[in-house]
Amino acid sequence: MLKIENLSKTYPGNVQALKGVSLEIPRGMFGLLGPNGAGKSTLMRTIATLQEADEGTITFGELDVLRQKQEVRQILGYLPQEFGVYPRISALAMLDHLALLKGVTVGRQRKELVEHLLQMTNLYAVRKRNLSTYSGGMKQRFGIAQALIGDPQLIIVDEPTAGLDPEERNRFLNLLSEIGENVVVILSTHIVEDVSDLCQRMAIIAGGRVQLTGDPATVVQKLEGKIWRKTIDKLELEDYQRRLSVISTRWFGGQLIIHVYSEAPLGDGFEPIDAVLEDVYFSTLNRAA
């Protein structure tokens, strides 16, 4: 169980990235949703021991994450949002190297582990190719392979699906859910489906604050019967936005569809719909804004 209490962080130039964030993250997949610049990455990097917080604590079981960094790193698997590779090094060599850095010092075991991970991420056939020639998806899978080295108890994946095509994304999420059963996996993303598909628990973070936590099913249930849909003319949009709490707009087949949050039923051509996580996300962001 990862426990974050009252975490704050201000960057030089008075940019406050985190404002008193508190979260409890149990075993299993935990989705961290939020728009760009919400403070997700700062939070992730802080948990991953790469950044100092100004205030607050993070504990993982018995570990004080902010102080016992070296111990945390031993049980950590981290896939940063962006990561480069050394030029002129093959996936096999690089993964082997990282495995050693993670403490797998017995050569035979390391070889076995690395090969397994490469097969698991379906990179085995291209393992001897230079990493720099990998496509975005392959690189991302390599990233997850390295994050899985050494039986990590805490896995942090920062925006892993950005830039992946739908098929790659699927495979990637499958992989994650496979391993996410017994350990803490924090998945930060701004893609709602990632969370709704995979996560048992989630939080929405915006403006450096936690706006909402819960499990996706429950939070969606809370909106049950409160989301209304209507197809409108785009000229009317401004009017609707003024009058109602429009949480999202979307084009469909050349027409504008709006979702509106309302506790009371709306007439005027609005029809009730089953809420989805996306509605939760957008309504939360709307409220936060």
Added chain:
Amino acid sequence: MLRIALFELRYQLRQPLVWVMTFFFALMTFLATSTDGVNIGGAIGNVNRNAPWVIINMLGIMSILGIFITTVFLAGAILRDFESKSTELIFSRPISKLQYLGGRFLGAILISCAVYMGNVVGMLAGGAMPWIDPELLGPFRIAPYVFALLVLVIPNLLFTGSVFFSLASLTRSMLKTYLGVVGFFSLSFLSRRMIRDLDSQFLSAMLDPFGLGALQDITKYWTVVERNSAIPEVTGVLLYNRLLWVAVGLVILLVSCWRFRLSTEQPPVRILPRWLRRRRKATADVELARRPVAILAPIPLADRFFGTAAAWKQFLRQTRLELGAVFKGSLFITLLAFGLFNLLASLSFFERLFGTSVYPVSRLMIQGIEGSYAFLLMIIVIFYSGELIWRERSLDLSGVYDSMPVPNWVFFAAKMVAQQLVVLAFLLAGMLATVGYQASQGYFEFEPMVYAKGFLVVVMPFLLGCFFASFVQVISPNKFIGYLVMIVFLVSTQALDALDFDHYLYRFGSTPAAPYSDMNGYGHFVTPLVWFNVYWVFGAALLTSIAVLFWVRGNDFAWRKRFDLARQRFRGPVKGALAVALLGFVACGSWIFYNTNVLNEYLPDDKLEARQARYEKEYRQYIDVDLPRVVGVYADVDIFPKERRVEARGRYRMVNKNAEPLRDIHMSIPPQVDVNSVQIGSYDLKDLEAKIQDDVLGYAIYELPTPWLPGEEMELRFDLTIAAKGFVNSRSNTSLVYNGTFFNNTQYFPRFGYNPGQELQDRADRRKHGLPPVERFAKVDDLEARRNTYLGKDSDWVDFETVVSTSEDQIAIAPGYLQKEWRSDGRRYFHYKMDAPILHFYSYLSADYTVVQDKWNDVDIEIYYHAPHHFNIDRMIESVKDSLAYFEANFGPYQHRQMRILEFPRYATFAQAFPNTVPFSESIGFIAKLDEEDDEPIDYPYYVTAHEVAHQWWAHQVIGGFVQGATMLSETMSQYSALMVMEEEYGPDKMRRFLKFELDRYLRDRSGERVEEMPLMLVENQGYIHYRKGSVVMYALRDYVGETALNEALAAYVEAKKFQQPPFTNTIEFLDFVGQAIPADKKALIADLFENITLFENEVDEATYHQRADGKYVVHLATKARKLRADGDGVETEIPIDDWIDIGVFGEQEVDGKKVPKVLFLEKRYIQDAAPVFELVVDELPVRAGIDPYNKLVDRNSNDNMDKVEKADEVS
């Protein structure tokens, strides 16, 4: 295009780097102009701080540093787009290649120029500072700035800008662009090194892409006045150089523009040839992603370890990875190739004298590596430290890497090892290259121990530098600030030295210099070297510990956080390491300080100067007091080479030769001598009343209880100890060494009275210390001054006897004939006694010598030398024989029955003639390479030997009084004598080559004069006059007068003046004798050659010929002849020409298959016309003709004296 340029400009102006660099430039030139701490451009001596020559040089030199600006801005302008990946945005716009590149180029060049103007601002501001000695400021002129900007700076910026812009746009890689920078540095260095060689000046001047070589070529003979007032003309080599390199830049720019693709893909530019490139396997791009994810068995469990053992494994592996990063790829190989190229190119220029190179002995190879790597490798270290420390971050790898459970030291240490191996690789490659060079020169005595020791000595500063540079990179918030800090560090080490903060304790990684001598190895320099290096190793450990504490994981560089983190990390091994390092650092530092500052006196230059000034201020008043005169010397001198100690007990027989009784004794004993006792007559000095006793300056005045009557003889007995204590920071005593001890009596033995030789000479230094302009030599006809020889006032001729002892394995030598040699108590004793009076000037040497003996008539010849230096011993013996023969025949008998040459270590590079004894430095002839067949080198061991033998006549028989011109009588005459011996042996052609070197040295060195250039006969101990000009003048005189007539006059002079009593002779008397040999129509020679500084500007205007009916050839030779007189500052005035000058016509003949000139006509012609024209009839086809073709006269442009003879157009 303009819009892009303006955009670039606006963008750059917002960058702090622009302002930082501008400020940095301004600061450099400000300091250089207003202080002594930074010297750029060479405002020394009487050259003004704002002399045009200084301004031009300074701006020129700064334009080399300008490479950094051009790289940053021009390469940056292009690379920024690629790095920020905004190229796709830009290239998709409708702009043409020319607009894009042109705009960027223009903008970046403008900004570079703007930054560069920081230099000008700095200079102007510096020149206005109130603390500058106003005598060193000339009037403000705009012209030199304009010249420097238009001729040097802007072309250089354009050229380097084009090159780096092109490199960057084609390679799209900062690394490869840096390579270009290094390349140009090398080329420029090489050019300026080569320019010292006379035969390749044009080539090397052209080769320097910055034009400084060409500028140097044009201004090398400039006198102080010219430096202070003249602007060089843009002609000749300077013009060609500028045109060439601007054109090269332009071509490169055009090519790159043509090759550039407006796309994100640029066809790769290969630096390495195809066969060196690693073949890349073309792997089929199998997109395996389409297969479903393999759901497999659970991930196998692997044991994980986090202890020290694991960390070691990780460290080794990480090191391998870093090494791969460094050594793979073309960058390293290219840098190494540059380094080796630089090294090999420099080797053959080392210790070249008169164009003759030396045997490539191993210590010279080490010196070569040290010299050519010094700057280059430091830059490489700095570069790699930045690259490696910031590598993961710049590759976006730091997220993954920094969250690995690996201790900080693993990363730091791995990167350190990689850098260290770069250094080691450079050194090993350098050594292999030099061994190869030795072999290629047919030299196979490789001396592995010299290499091994040299390796250690050379490698340490760079290894330590790696630590410092990496530490700086760890601490600094980004790579470029790290680089900037390192550049400031490099500059500051130079500046601190010049500002007299020269203790090595606070200059990271530096140690006292440890010169290697074949005779003495590293000798006593080893101890300080070891201590300082251990000290710095602890220092490096300290820095490493701090670096590990402050090592940033991730991207959080806020200082508060870093301190928090460091506090957290400060435990366990780091704490221990830090404590040990600190302890070791402080302990070593204390021990060093105890040695350099407690056991010995630490005396930086400014303090030493102040001391010299005080010596003059306080004691110059005694310059004319009556002194007793030493007439006999007996000394027991015990040399303990291993302890670097000398015990000297001696007796002077002294006479009061003054008219008055002596009441006070003015004693002068150097402060580094420990006086055990001094007695004068029956008095112990301790018991006498001291009116003054200054132990710091070594001056004391004692009052005698009873006056010392005129004519009365007294004895002075002294007992002294001279011992090196511990080790020193600088100015190590190189007289007392393990093997090759060499000192003379003036260094340690008691002397009397004030010694003007210790006065400050430099005008500006004197003003700084409030001293009046230096009291110059007494006038040539000052009879009072002529009562003394120029060696001192307390003696002239003395009887000399000494017993000198040394350790069992060495031979000790002093002037005189060996009376007896014995061994006792494990020491060797030698008793020497002189049979004829000698000057009060004698040397003591002790070393492990090999001895060769020979004989000329009844004179014993002995050479004492270091066994491996056997190469030229024969030549020296031959020279002694030839010299004795020539001098006895022409000047008179030799006063001794023995001639000895003794090698001493290369801490000093001279040979010095003592009576029948010539100490001769190992570096000026013992390893000269004379056996080269192709270009017949000048045999300078032979020449130096002849010069020193000649001193037995010129100095040890005839010595001048202490007035102007004294050194002409000894040095110039020894030069002349040696020239004559050499001409007999090698013929006049060789002499011409030799004299060309002498003329060049004279003209070059007179421009560095700090006081006043004197005419030869009034020379005030100025080497470039009494040696260099002396050679040229005497050779010309011989040419006009004839050898026999001249030598007869000289013999008569020697006969009249040898061993004379006061007053001693002067150059007036000398010229009286010589004048009698000069024919009546050439009496003006004395005025031209001796009494004035005379320069000629002779040149050929036109030379044509036609063939007469009788088959003979008529040569029509139109020439120009100007004659100038210069004053002491170099101001020239033209005087009418009225001289006999050689006119020559040369044909060609074949000798041994080579075409060599054949003299068809050579005659002195009397010239009174500024444009004399000659019609000369010769028998054979004329090829070249000229005026003063052999450069017998002092002529600043000696190359235009001859020209090709063209066939005349048919005359009607």
